[in-house]
Amino acid sequence: MHRWNAMRASFWFLPCVIVALAIALAVTLTHLDGSALEQWMKRYPRLFGASAAGGREMLSTVAGSMISVVGIVFSMTLVALALASSQYSSRVLRTFMRSRVTQASIGIFAGIFVYCLIVLRGVHGTDDSVFVPVLAVSVAMLLAIVGVVVLIVFIHHIALSIQASTILANIAEETIDAMASIFPQMDDPSLANQSQADAAAAALVETLCWIAVPAPKSGYLQSVDHAALLHIACEGKLIVRVERDVGQFVLADTPIFSVSGESASARTACALHATIAVSPYRTVEQDPAFGVRQLVDVALKALSPGVNDTTTAVQCLDYIGAVMATMARRAIPSPYRYAEGELKIVVVAPDFASMLAAAFDQIRRSAGGNVAVILRMIASIDMLGSLAVGKGRQEDLLAQLDYLAEISARTVPAPHDSALVARRLAPVRRALAAGCVRRSQAAPPSLRCES
Template sequence: MNKLTYLWEALRESLWFIPMCIVIGAVLLALGLIELEAAVEREQLAEHWPTLFGVGADGSRALLSAIASSMITVAGVTFSITVVALSLASSQYTSRILRNFMRNRSNQAVLGVFVGVFAYCLVVLRTIRGGDQGVFVPGLAVLGALLLAFVAISFLIFFIHHIATSIQATSIIKSAATETLEAIDRLFPTEIGEATAEHVGNAPGARVDLAAQAWITIPAQQSGYIQGIDADALLHVACAQDIIVRMEKEIGEFVIEASPLVSVTGKSPGDETIWELNAAYTIDWRRAVEQDATYGIQQIVDVALKALSPGINDTTTAIICVDFLGMILARLIARHIETPYHSDNGQLRLITRGPTFSNLLSQAFDQIRRNAEGNVAVLIRLLQSLETLTKLTVNVQRHQALRQQAALIIETAERTVPMAYDRMPIQAIRDRIFPLPADESR
């Protein structure tokens, strides 16, 4: 993903971009209706529809003033409700989900409609004349203000319903999970076959003695989180300069200015090459899910950890998080994660760094397992998710990672759940995941 894509995502997440566009559209609509009024016979409109177009200058001013004042008041109330909802969600769940609230199109559109109707009324109100200055009342524009007021009322009713549902745990977790699934589909679009391994053994890197190479580190030119990496740009630089490029940091990691960002071997890079290598990285002060599925998983894990904290102790929310994490891993378990070695014409050019299925599985379940000690319901749901995942793959490496994670959860349960009765459902799932040989089960 390039810089323009991340700029567009930043605009999407801002609370001002869509409202500003709506305000500009409302102003253009007001100007267009005013100009249209000058092109039609107002007397004929007032004669045929006196109720709609027969309002005088004073009545039009009063109507527009009432709509404008009410709209700016409602806009202020809407903003206050949004801030309160953000505060509640941050304290109850995690501050990392605030980004999903900020980028929610519905919240942005509602705020934009209220402010847009206010701007519309101001523009139309400015053009009304009466008395000694001559009479000009843009009847079409005034009628448009009345219709927009009804539209704004419907948006207010929708906003109250929307904000009440959006702060519920299921809605928040589903939003983060949907965004993570989209990132998985974008990053790992290819499904694996039954015999596909996690890494290709005959990849170009397997035929190159990387340890014997003389690596030159390229420092980062700024500090921050790596939001995205243009691997095609890195490969292009490597081919053009006849070098091998190796990533030292992967997406989602925090890099400090002047610390190693990439390493090259083959020849010493020039200033232009160093600039091109740094330009392939998008670095900012926060993480983004677009190229970082790990961060999407981490958001849901954070909600589960907050739910399991002693101050909240919300087991149901933690179980919901485990369910959605299982859904994400089910999508991921059937996807091929490409080899880190990239070549051009059979020659190794780029060595990337990225997540593996085992790492993502650990990211999803490790912290929850540690914080769910003694919580039978959460431990059972973790094992149930792993049991389901084991049935969705025959890949040896991934099946082994699932069984290893299940063994850790079972060990946690045996160590922290004192009552044998509570351990019975855990032992039943254990027997299904780790079945005994036929001669031992008799």
């Protein structure tokens, strides 16, 4: 899965696949030309009839045009990447690189160029013999038209993709998908009677003797293959503890796993290393906190004195609220994994409070005196309070509200603005302090589309 995600985020994989398909198409169509096409050539001479010189000229024109367009596409892509890096954050670049439209556009233009080269090689026109792969040449003309359409679509895509709203929406969508795959629903049957088993597991963990397995290299823990980890633990009759959470930075030769069991050996360490991916960069698939990190980075850049773009910062808070709402409605997965009722794996459990702090703390510290951003943070906390389930989460939100009240009192000098913030804070504080979830008190019936 790690390798597949890395290939999907690269500029080379999909273009190479398309180029390979273009090569196969060119070879196939060149060999298909023969007597079977003579009837079509006689019936539509203006469409399929072409001399060797004419075929070469058209193929050369299309090939030259496509390689020029490839250069234009690369230039536009690099300009978009540079603009996104400087104006938003360098961490959003992988969102651009994962764009299927950009990858497919590069592949289609390069594929058409390679196709024309191969067909051009098959055109023979001498005194002794003349061979023109008419079908292949005709397809080249159609591919040239396709290339023009793709170029128009690519320019439209680039114009949309550098807009702040598009970037933030893509990051939020990817993060919400990652959260939905990691955090179970509140009514998940697997959560039933879990607290009692987890309490016994926590007591057992404290009594075990652990052997450290050091990290193979330094970098960010990008992913963990939990299925493979469970297989190793069951096969070796071991209990494996993962010492770092996905997204954390690990140092070479510091513990990344701890193992308890008599069968632990050097082969076990090698097998455990194969279940993790340590990389120079983070990804969102198993690390939704990185998605939140990207949204926060864009907000911080927008609030910096050199940019001072309050609207973009407010948009970031809107999407941060959407991401945190997904987590607020879901349960926190247990750090303990079992097989046939026996404890096998212990992982670092995510925490709502820490995710909330990652989402709001840095923005709050950079938003001193900015009433619009403070009010939007209050609105986000109000919305999360109406969705969050559990007393602990209400208390975490109330703490964030108190921090906002403090920074507002300290940095908002105008009496009118201070009074406005206070009026917004008061009802939200009362609701959170009472542990109210307004949606469950008097919410009207709702209809959901199941399609």
